[in-house]
Amino acid sequence: MNSTTAMDLSNILSLDWKGKYFYVDLFPLMGSPYPMLLIFISYLIFVLFIGPMWMKNRPPYNLLEVLRLYNAFQVCACTFIVVRAHLVHHYSFFTFSKCVLSPKPVGPNDVLSVTQIAFHIDTYLFMHLRLLELIETIFFVLRKKFNQVSALHMYHHISTITLCWIFLKYRGGRMEIFIAVLNSYVHIIMYAYYFVSSFKRYRIITDKIKPFITIMQIVQLNFILVQCVAILLCEESFINYILVGNFVINIVLFTHFFVKAYMCKRKIRVPVDSNGNIEGFKKNAILNVHGIKSEC
Known part of the structure; x- marks a missing residue:
């Protein structure tokens, strides 16, 4: 275990929860993992126990208009992230041959980089956008679509938010923003598809497209895995090993879902x-x- 890996592991296991950037620790939910952990526990308790019990003898809620508004919002929010990445970061993070290492820790007396602060703000917004996606599982429960509350669905959402939190607090490298931007591109298409498919007159078209949405997600995960391996080769660390392992698990789960659902x-x-x-x-x-x- 090299020094970077040991330092990452020590930071994560430390109880003082001091991050790499003093100002990031001041962001809501970033001071310690306990608020986020409380959100995850509350989420799982509701979708697995309280929600199904509440809906047992009740008819499913009609959330059609709410879902349309939610999907439209996600399209707009993801578009904002992509456009901002074009304007602020200029896609300098799209690299597999040149390492862009994580910057050094920043203390209260250090000179702050405007670009680095912008990166952290964008990552923070992306994390909250993914955090909002937990409400999708609540929609499933309220609509009594219990078959959609799968291990894949819950693992994917919780692991994505967790990795955003860890990278924002302990890493902050520019290569990682590739993941957020590519994911946002895919989510623009995905939520636009969900919005259109909510209209019955378009179902004949969207039903044919549905398998390709999952294929797109799997392809996206493979591209992200390649970037994660590039990050790991540039800078070996405990967190980067977690990143690679997480996307391998996601690829396996999504592929298994695709085979069962469409093949x-x-x-x-x-x-x-x-x-x-x-x-x-x-x-x-x-x-x-x-x-x-x-x-x-």
Whole structure:
């Protein structure tokens, strides 16, 4: 374990929770992990226990207009992040061959860089935008869409917010903003899709597009993983190992979801002969969209 890795681990496990930048520690929710931890615990208790119990004998809420407003807001907010990245950061963080290392810690007596402060503000806004996404799970519960409250859904949201918090407090490197910008591009398309699909007259189109939204997310995660590996090669640290591992887990979970959701179909009954077979398929075989036997 090198000195950078040991220092990162020491900072995370330290109980004084002093971050790398004194002014970031003054931001709401950034002084210590306890407020964020309380949010996560409250979130999980509601979506897994209190919410389902509350909705057990109640009809699902009609949140159509609320969801449309929410999706429109997310499109606008993500667009703001992307445009701001163009204007302020000039995409100097899109690099895989040249290392842009994390800056040194900044104390109260140090000269502050306007660009670095802008980076922290943008990362902080991005973190809160991802934090707002927790409300999506609450919408699922209130609409009694309990099948959508999956381990993938909850892990993805909580891990993304957690990594934003850790990087904002302990790292602050410019290479990491690539992740936020690429993620915002994908979310612009994703939430625009959700907005359009809320209108029934467009369902025939959006239903065909739906699998490609997940494919886009998986491709995005692979691009981010490459950037994370580049960051790790530039600067080996405990936090960067966590970053790489997290996106590997996300890729596995999203790929597993895609296979189950779009490559495997429901069991269907097929005509059988006296031996219980038809053209090599067993009775009640599972067929995918191409008519090929699937073991999903």
